[in-house]
Amino acid sequence: MKLPMVNNKKTDPTDIGRRQFMKSGAAMVTVTLAPGVTIMAYGGSAESQANPATRWGLLIDVNKCTKDCDECVTACSKENGWQDTGNPETDAQWIRKIDLLNPETGLEQSLAVMCQHCEDAPCVDVCPTGASFKRPDGIVLVDKHTCIGCRYCMMACPYKARSFIHEPVTDQKPYAPRGKGTVEGCTLCVHRVDVGGTPACVEACNTTGNGAMIFGNLNDPESEIAIQLATYASSAIRSDLGLNPGVRYQNL
Amino acid sequence: MQRFLTAFWIALLAFGNSANAQDSDLFPDIPKALYELETPHPDDIRINHMNYLRHDRDATVRLGDRGIEFSLKSCIDCHAVRGPDTSFVTIESDRYFCKACHISVGINIDCFQCHNSRPEAVDFSGLFEADASGVLKAYLEEISQ
Numbered sequence: 001m002k003l004p005m006v007n008n009k010k011t012d013p014t015d016i017g018r019r020q021f022m023k024s025g026a027a028m029v030t031v032t033l034a035p036g037v038t039i040m041a042y043g044g045s046a047e048s049q050a051n052p053a054t055r056w057g058l059l060i061d062v063n064k065c066t067k068d069c070d071e072c073v074t075a076c077s078k079e080n081g082w083q084d085t086g087n088p089e090t091d092a093q094w095i096r097k098i099d100l101l102n103p104e105t106g107l108e109q110s111l112a113v114m115c116q117h118c119e120d121a122p123c124v125d126v127c128p129t130g131a132s133f134k135r136p137d138g139i140v141l142v143d144k145h146t147c148i149g150c151r152y153c154m155m156a157c158p159y160k161a162r163s164f165i166h167e168p169v170t171d172q173k174p175y176a177p178r179g180k181g182t183v184e185g186c187t188l189c190v191h192r193v194d195v196g197g198t199p200a201c202v203e204a205c206n207t208t209g210n211g212a213m214i215f216g217n218l219n220d221p222e223s224e225i226a227i228q229l230a231t232y233a234s235s236a237i238r239s240d241l242g243l244n245p246g247v248r249y250q251n252l
Numbered sequence: 253m254q255r256f257l258t259a260f261w262i263a264l265l266a267f268g269n270s271a272n273a274q275d276s277d278l279f280p281d282i283p284k285a286l287y288e289l290e291t292p293h294p295d296d297i298r299i300n301h302m303n304y305l306r307h308d309r310d311a312t313v314r315l316g317d318r319g320i321e322f323s324l325k326s327c328i329d330c331h332a333v334r335g336p337d338t339s340f341v342t343i344e345s346d347r348y349f350c351k352a353c354h355i356s357v358g359i360n361i362d363c364f365q366c367h368n369s370r371p372e373a374v375d376f377s378g379l380f381e382a383d384a385s386g387v388l389k390a391y392l393e394e395i396s397q
Contacts, residue, residue, distance in 0.1 A: 050316035135316055143313050144366055170342075172368040174325050179366030194318045 052136035055119075056188055057218040057246035058202070059225050059234065060112060064212035067110040070097050072213065075204030076114075079189065081173040082163075092163040092178075094186045095201055111252065112201065112213070115140060115161040115186035116237065116245030123153035123162065132183075138218075138246050139188045149181040158238050161185050188246075218246065280352045283333045298353075301327075305363075324363060329371045343369035 073095050077083055082092040095114035101107070121140045123132045131147035134140050142153070142162075154162045162185040169178045175191035178184055189199035197203075198215045205213040216225030228234075234248045297304075304322035311317040331349035335341040341348055343364040346355065354361055 049311075133314065135314070137316070139316075141313070145309060145313065169366075170368075171370075172366065174328070174368055174372045177366040177368070182366065190316060191318075194316045 050135045050137040050139070050194070053219060054136075055138040055218040055246060056193060057117070057138070057216065057225055057248065058188075058199075059214040059216075059228055059248050059250060061212045061214075061250045062109050062111045063251040064210045065109075065111050066210055067097075067099060067108065069110075069209050071204040071209035072112050072201035073097060075200040076186070079173070079200035080176040080187070081171070081178065082184075085167065087166075090164070090166045092165065092184060094163070094184070109252070111249060113159060113161070113237070114201070114247065115157075115188070116159050116243070116247040117186075117188060118246070119244035121243065122156040122158065126152040126156040128152065135190075139190055139193070140185075141187055141190065142183050142185065144177065144179060144182040144184070147182040149183060151183060153183055157185075158241055158243075278356075280356045282352045283331070283347065283349050285330045285349075286332060287330050324367055328367070328369065332371050340370040 076095045080094060082094060084091050095112055098111055098113050100109040100111070102109075117138055117140045119134075119138065121132070121134055124134055124140065127133075128150060129146045129148055131143045131145075132140070132153045133143060149164065151162075151164055154160075154164060162183050164183050165178055165180050168180045172178050176187070189197070189201075192199060202213045202215040205211060214225045214228060216223040218226055218229070220226055221230070228250070229248060232250060234250045235252050236243075236245045236248055237252075301322070305324055305327075308317075308320040308322050309324070311320055312323065332340040333345075333347050333349055335345060335347065343351070343361075345351070348369065350361055350363075
């Protein structure tokens with residue numbers, strides 16, 4: 001049985017050589033064992049996939065992030081279709097605002113905390129099914145197709161960034177499937193990032209918020225986020241754990 | 253029993269004379285798609301759709317490939333069925349596209365425990381493109397029913 005190519009996108013004719021070689025590794029391989037029995041393996045085309053040379057990150061300026069603003073949380077909720085159902089103990093929280101008070105100096109600060117997209121993510125380490133994983137470009141996600149809802153990742157995460165869905169969900173966003181019995185968390189809006197966009201929280205912060213968030217490629221020295229990180233002091237939450245998060249904070 | 257039925261349907265769809273099979277009373281009443289593909293291949297899709305969806309979901313979720321051809325989202329967008337109130341029906345309805353066959357073969361699908369079974373919004377932009385006669389025709393046929 002002859003099967004059609006699953007990925008028949010046009011390829012960029014300009015760059016040959018290494019790219020052609022890469023592509024051949026990503027093309028579909030079909031092995032016919034016996035008539036009617038076919039094994040297929042295909043990984044899509046290399047150009048459109050998450051680039052391993054990229055590492056996506058966020059930089060949040062805590063001085064600009066004010067206590068009364070929660071535009072990022074609202075935007076995330078709207079974008080990804082999670083909301084308060086009146087059960088604060090079990091409701092999903094992909095992103096939350098945290099208020100800090102230094103009792104010695106009286107300094108009050110407020111910051112947005114979401115999945116920190118760690119390089120060495122504890123949630124990935126503990127997942128028994130491999131559902132919690134890190135993409136080649138550094139975004140940490142839950143593959144809900146394999147998530148069994150054991151919630152080990154929720155226990156392991158030092159940032160309390162993951163939520164469990166307790167109730168049946170309807171009318172999900174097509175690009176953000178969610179279902180009862182699985183764990184979820186900030187996806188860094190992969191559906192936007194994969195097509196060249198920025199996460200909803202960053203967009204909201206820069207339009208209706210205080211412009212405290214920068215999204216970009218940490219590995220690209222020309223990107224705004226990398227320049228900021230190289231110029232000004234920044235810190236990671238719980239940097240003592242050595243997880244190397246992709247989300248960084250200034251003036252914390 | 254489920255296995256037997258599945259094998260029966262696959263055999264019927266793959267090797268039977270498709271014209272005769274589709275005329276049979278046993279053949280499910282499959283709702284028409286909203287749009288027409290340039291190269292329709294219903295027999296291949298009927299037999300292999302679950303394999304395409306499984307492989308492509310991994311390509312999208314794990315590797316971030318957004319350009320795949322057989323995504324569940326594009327299936328849902330095109331195979332949406334309107335209910336009596338003209339809004340698209342959900343998986344709860346027996347008129348839902350996937351259910352037409354899956355009820356006959358007695359297989360439960362759990363895609364829609366997480367995925368929305370309805371398209372997000374109707375995109376009419378295709379109607380105004382130059383080469384959209386097929387889309388327009390399909391749309392007019394649909395509303396005339």
